[in-house]
Amino acid sequence: MTSAAPRVAIVHEWLVTYAGSEKVLEAMLRVFPQADIFCAMDFLPEQFRGNLKDKRIRTSFIQKIPFARHLHRHLLALMPFAVEQYDLSGYDIVISNSHAAAKGCLTSAGQLHICYCYTPIRYAWDLQFQYLAESGLLWGLRSIIARWTLHKVRIWDARTPFLVDAFIACSHYIACRIKKTYRRESTVIHPNVDIDKFELGEQDGDFYVTASRLVPYKQIPLIIEAFRSMPSKKLIVIGTGPLLNKCIAFAPPNVKVLGYQPDHVLHAHLRRARAFIFAAEEDFGIAPVEAQACGTPVIAYGRGGATETVIDGETGLFFYEQTSAAIVKAVDDFERCRVNFDRNRIRRHSERFSTERFCSEFQEFVSQQWKAHCKSIQPRGSA
Secondary structure (H helix, E strand, O other), X not given: OOOOOOOEEEXXXXXXXXXXXXXXXXXXXXXXXXXEEEEOOEOOOHHHOHHHOOOOEEEOHHHHOOOHHHHHHHOHHHHHHHHOOOOOOOOOEEEEEEOXXXXXXXXXXXXXXXXXXXOOOOOOOOOHHHHHHHXXXXXXXXXXXXHHHHHHHHHHHHHHHHHOOEEEEOOHHHHHHHHHHHOOOOEEOOOOEOHHHOOOOOOOOOEEEEEOOOOHHHOHHHHHHHHHOOOOOEEEEEOOOOOHHHHHHXXXXXEEEEEOOOHHHHHHHHHHOOOEEEOOOOOOOHHHHHHHHOOOXXXXXXXXXXXXXXXXOOOEEEEOOOOHHHHHHHHHHHHHHHHHOOHHHHHHHXXXXXXXXXXXXXXXXXXXXXXXXXXXXXXXXXX
């Protein structure tokens, strides 16, 4: 970047599960291996630590709260205060890897703050009412407390864009949400997917597959309901989360809910499945790209990040209503044309989202921003 390498800090939300933002964090550390990491708490299991194993990770006071590992999503009101306590004064570049509070870290005029944004806090802004409904918080005292908390979080969050010098959006869909919520422009750099971990499959199985964290907005029960209406077709559900027991109890005989499975089991199912079913309105959605890396077509809800990762009619099919009837129709349409999907073409499309591509684009963006920042703070009259 410059003759003197800048000191870099990465502010991550929290390390509890290994999901999309943690995979992006690992890629960021490939670009900046000497970066220090700050996050609210670190309970990431050892098998998922990857290149985090040798990193010193600075956590907040939330780390010491009893049961924080299991209650972290209920501690949202504490996150703004926690992130403001990180002492980042010793760094030149601060990169916040943010879907909630991380971008609210405090920096000075001499520091460059770049935010990789997955979404404005979804449950505090336009998805508040969906969050309240899914959490059973539409009425009563708990609802009042939740609404007041989200009101205060919005007030805090509304000022955080002023702390950021440059935004990166994880998708064009999120770039629009950043513009609407924060009135800021952003550059789109899609998240990385470890394409090399996935092998081209034969799609010789007689089943469909979906894989996800089992949380409400992923709409896994809706997919199960659709296959209840298609008893001759099989569905495999892979993943764990708060809705696991509900999904197991709700599943008809033609649906198998496997819960958490190691990567080799997930990959084997992705390679053999007829198609991957994806019903969420996702910020980006790594799972559909992983399926396509196996050459597997994706039947996806045609809103959100999936519209940027799936090509309708070439690498998958879209449905446009989050209803079981829409999924049933999409599966029927797919059955009629599935021989037309080219597995090699689908695999080549997935390579657009490789880790190498992400690292190259991310490094170039930070380099350009750093050069512009150094020029902006250079004293007048200096060479």
